[in-house]
Amino acid sequence: MTSAPAVLHPLALPAPQEARTWLLQRCEDSLADATTTVTELKALDHPSAAQVVDAWNEIQIALGNASAAASVHSEVHPDAAVREAGDDAMRRIDAFSTDLGLDRELSDIVSAVSEEGLDYDAARLLARILRDFHRSGVDRDDATRARLKELAELELAASQEFSRNIRDGVRTIRVRPEDLAGMPDDWLGDHPADDQGLVTVTTDYPDSVPLMTFCSRRATREAMTLERLNVAWPVNDEVLLRLIALRQERATLLGYPTWADFDAEVKMIKTGTAIRELVDKIAAAAQERALRDKGVVLRRLQDDVPEATDITSVDLAYYGELVRKETYDVDAQLVRTYFDFATVRQGLLDVTGRLFGLSWVAVPDATVWHPDVTAYDVERDGERIGRIYLDLHPREGKFKHAAQFDLVSGVSGRQLPEGVLVCNFTRGLMEHDEVVTLFHEFGHLIHHVVGGDQRYARFSGVATEWDFVEAPSQMLEEWAWDGAVLASFAKNAAGEPIPAALVERMKKGEDFGKGYRARTQMFYAGLSHALYTAPQTDVTATLREQQERYSVFPYIPDTHFHCAFGHLDGYSSGYYTYMWSLVIAKDMFSAFDPADLFNPQVAGRYRDTVLAPGGSRDAADLVADFLGRPYSFDSYADWLAR
Incomplete structure (x- = not known):
């Protein structure tokens, strides 16, 4: 592989205004390059399939580089104006991509060529281009295509708004030092009391996760739980409803029953129905273990609170940690x-x-x-x-x-x-x-x-x-x-x-606890699927229904976890993918010798057969190449049972 040419990344510029200017110019230049390539392709007289896929590659390189830079800017740059410029650039790039997918002249050019004579990679790319045109709605009537374009713009705006509200929605609690009993000394050292004698703790992970794990004061844990489960509420409640409706309308216009069906079509799972089947399968496999482990934690809570009849996320991390410490002799404060x-x-x-x-x-x-x-x-x-x-x-x-x-x-x-x-x-x-x-x-x-x-x-x-x-x-x-x-x-x-x-x-x-953690993951997966398979008017009600169906822990009143669950945007109906992938991960790991995890033959074969090909082959084929057989559910089931 040759070295890439030296590129000055916009993130590198010391002045925010320079970074903003660079990013916007990068967007302009990339769109101009892509436009030129499209124009040149259309000007060709009966272009060959090779010319088509090569031109398409040039377009994707230009758009991909600009989109990646814009996305990183919008999510991590310390200057708000630069983050906003990243959002602006993403909107322009996305609009161009939408127009590209709805360009009938371009679609006709691609459809006219044959994969005959193309090598495997080129033929695969041509097939993906044709599939993308179909899924964009290029073959629909003018009015439908116009609405699809409008929907794409509205969906991106809603997605950016949802993400921005989570980024900017950090909440805090302010408590007395004595209300932080049980916290590690180094954590306390990083959280001194202010001139009013109070300690501020945010919902950011480095603050809130240790607090929920170690703080012995239930009132403090409860206060933090309510803040964590209400980040970006109520603003994101409306945004999420809008995003769901936009996606469902797009799926309907494209001829799919639900957004979940549209989204699953290009994944390993293939259908929206199969998502729910997987969720139910995992939930059933985890049920016995989940209830058994929950009972252990609940009984430990009842040692301190005899009247307790159930356990919620206010107490789960803390008492789960006590069980691990007292039963398994694992002191997380020592471990850290x-x-x-x-x-x-x-x-x-x-x-x-x-x-x-x-x-x-x-x-x-x-x-x-x-x-x-x-x-x-x-x-x-x-x-x-x-x-x-x-x-x-x-x-x-x-x-x-x-x-x-x-x-x-x-x-x-x-x-x-x-x-x-x-x-x-x-x-x-x-x-x-x-x-x-x-x-x-x-x-x-x-x-x-x-x-x-x-x-x-x-x-x-x-x-x-x-x-x-x-x-x-x-x-x-x-x-x-x-x-x-x-x-x-x-x-x-x-x-x-x-x-x-x-x-x-x-x-x-x-x-x-892995049984009840699996059930919690299925609650999240069930929620993401439910939201994108039926009309929604009250996301909190759907959340409660899915939590009651899959989680072994009850809903906490007046909380709205979905408002800060970013995967409901990015993964939409596909949060199941974490568990689907875990099933495959456990199977792939079975090829390694636990006594020699660095075996160069196995590790090298995994690197070269699974990672190095990228997306040039179907994932199932990559895994089969590595394992010497198709992947199965067995390794995951064995792990869950033991």
Whole structure:
């Protein structure tokens, strides 16, 4: 792979106004390049299939680069005006893409060519282009196409509004220091009382997750729960209803019964009905284990509160932690002393570098958008194959969850892949769950880079079916649970590695509760499916119905979790994909020897057969190539049962 030409990323510019100007110009230039390519293609007299797919690749490279830069800007740039410029650029790019998909002249040109003579990748791309034209509604009448264009614009605006309200919707509680009994000393040190003698705690993860886990004062946990479950409420209630209605109208105009059916068509699962079948299957498999483990936590709560008849999220994390501490001898406050953020970050790089045969070379002079951001060039066998950016701490106006964003999609001989990891971790001692999350999200980044040597941008990196993209990242979580792997970087202040016996107890403690966690995930999946399969007037009512159907924990009155559940936008009806991917991840992991997780033959084969092809082949075929057989439900079922 050749090196990409030097590109000044807009995020690198020191002045916000310069970044804003750069981004808008990048958008203009990319749209101009794409427009020129479209015009040139239309001017050709009976273009060949090869000319069509090559032209389409040029268009996707131009639009993809601009869209990726705009998306990252809108989610992470510290200046609000630059974030708004990112949203503006996305609207223009999306409008252009919508027009492209509804361009009948262009569709007729593509439809007129034959795949005869094309190689596999080119024929696959041609088939995808034709499918996209059909799904965009290019074959509908003029009035319908006009409405589809309007719907696309309205949907993007609603999506951006939904995300922005979550980013800007951070809530707080203010409590007395004594109301934080049980909190770790380092956390308390980072949360001093103000001149009024009160401590401010936000709903951001580094604040709220430890509080819900360790604070022994129920009133404090309850106050935080109410704030966490009402982020972006009530504003996002209306936005979500609008988004759902827009998507359903689009699906109806395109001839699909529901949005879920439209969305599932291009995924591994294929139909909206199959989503509910999967949710019910997982829920049934987890039922016995879920109720058994819930009973253990409830009985521990009743030791302190004898009159308790059920347990909610106010108490679940805290009493679940007590069960793990008292039953499995896992003290999370002790565990976290082995996971200093800086050490974990370096350990992650060391582990993944060894596993996948990669080198992460720090780029200290890289231009970045915030001092917290670090950049690394990615090398394989001494050759640079991409670059990654790590933006791992919370700040005002930044994306509030954890995700990998593309910055550049790799195209062979044209440009190297670049990706951004966006998380919200503490700067000090991490919870082990956060370490697992970091491994998970880094798995996406590896997939983006390793799969980035593709001839066509359409197949670059994490470009498989959407319900497979979580499988490689979920499988990488397994390395964050291995005693030998953790001992290589998890050390306490005295430099002592985390004991193997402690890790084994942690694993047993983690196994506790996996049944009710699976049921909770099915509640989320059921909610996302229900919202996009039936007309909605009261999302909170649908939330309550789905929670009663799938979760083993009751709804907390006057809460509106859906308003900050960003996946209801991005994944829409497809939140099931996390569990679908986990089934595949458990099966793929069965190919590794637990006694030798770094076996170079297995790891290399996985890298080359599953990650490196990107989206150039169907996900089921990639997994079958790696396992030597089709994937199955068996490994997941065995894991859930034990």
